Amino acid sequence: MTSAQPAAAKTKEKLPTPRERARARTIADIVRIGREHLALHGAAALSLRAVARDLGVVSSAVYRYVENRDELLTLLLIDGYNELGDEVDAAVDALPAGDFAGRFRALAKAARAWAIREPASYALLFGSPVPGYQAPGERTTVPGTRVIYRMVNIFDAAYRAGALDAAVSSAVVIPEKLAKDLASIRTEMNLAVPEASLARGVLVWTSVFGAVSFEVFGQYGADTFKARDELFEHQLSVLQGVVGLQG
Amino acid sequence: MTSAQPAAAKTKEKLPTPRERARARTIADIVRIGREHLALHGAAALSLRAVARDLGVVSSAVYRYVENRDELLTLLLIDGYNELGDEVDAAVDALPAGDFAGRFRALAKAARAWAIREPASYALLFGSPVPGYQAPGERTTVPGTRVIYRMVNIFDAAYRAGALDAAVSSAVVIPEKLAKDLASIRTEMNLAVPEASLARGVLVWTSVFGAVSFEVFGQYGADTFKARDELFEHQLSVLQGVVGLQG
DNA sequence: TGTACATCAGTGAACGCGCGTTCACTGATGTAC
């Protein structure tokens, strides 16, 4: 199909025209400005008019690039998921594939570091839903599942390598209905790791993000924990044990 | 001091006048309507004018009862914390004081049930911070710490009764800086439970709320988990093991 | 018990503000022949 096209058409598709490049740059600017506004005033107060002002353009002009306010939110959501995903991937890939515990910790620490650096984007992705806005699943699901997929794959690789102690998971029985859900996930993701360990992996996932959310959203209080890095490291160590990851 | 006052003055202070009762009822109405708006449009869109409309009163009239928009948010915050705290207390108190595991599970389940029933209030309390709003600590700290205090006290009582397996906690070393924070908490709350177990208690707390947040904020996706009750129960069982609570 | 006064609840108009979105338009940039 693709190879049947004439070479000229192919080049036309590949090389962006100056206009296309200008357009892409403008959209990138809009997303960048949108993120700044997110950080300053929150998602609910995100306004196309304000973005237009910062872009140095009349308010109606942004409608050439973005269909409406909701689409800007979608762009910011995707942008956030991908930035987080890229940083997590880089942190994980920096360690040897066989260092499962190291990779798990690197993933969690990269996620926490990004959340602390970009609290507004983190809030958009993992905080309260934006009232009146529904994310379009067909555009956000793939970037939105990068981190959890990566995490589960680390656990799965550890299991395949014999570095995951599945015995810890046998302590708690998995009820039938839950086992069904877990079986679907295993099939979909092509996992070898047993259901009980997968369930613990899910708990580890929610726990990591629960800890990050408490910290980023200010639930710990101002003074209760001064040693936040150490607290998080300690929590990772405990969670490693929960899923049976040696190291 | 108080007993030196004449009986008449005392009665005057105790019995609310009709005007005072009307005033209290109106404030309660404002909070109730505010909660409905919270549920429908989110905290950022909460507006005194809209509340006034639903109260059947001109917009400026609500300023007789509430200083400004931020104070209404504070009232809603306190109201939410107390409703959650009351329901958690009731669920915990329904079980014998010696049933530590049962009480822990009852606490977590009550919190989750309330969060699912009142997602908007839950989001106000535990979700992304409301941009531009800073909760006044002197009014919100006490109601805001009811649940975690109750949870820690269950763990502490279990420890005192010899029902908490502190050995599980010795598996992970606590660094010096973190130990200091934990020591302060122990002193402040008058706890017997050792620091390592307290640290695990904190993790259990963040994990419970992390799991609830994922569910309430829609992070699990629509179809991934159909057996949500079972998933949560399973997570509680695992977390019980994390803190070393038998049962 | 009755009257004078103080307190309070609620009114209605007004202030200045920002928002999302549409629409007809002007120029500039690209494209086809």
Next chain:
DNA sequence: TGTACATCAGTGAACGCGCGTTCACTGATGTAC
């Protein structure tokens, strides 16, 4: 290579909307004597 036309970016005015907050006011309700 030059011209006619199509495409696109950006303008500026307008729509209707809701917001927080202030202020002088009118009556009703309570209180002191």
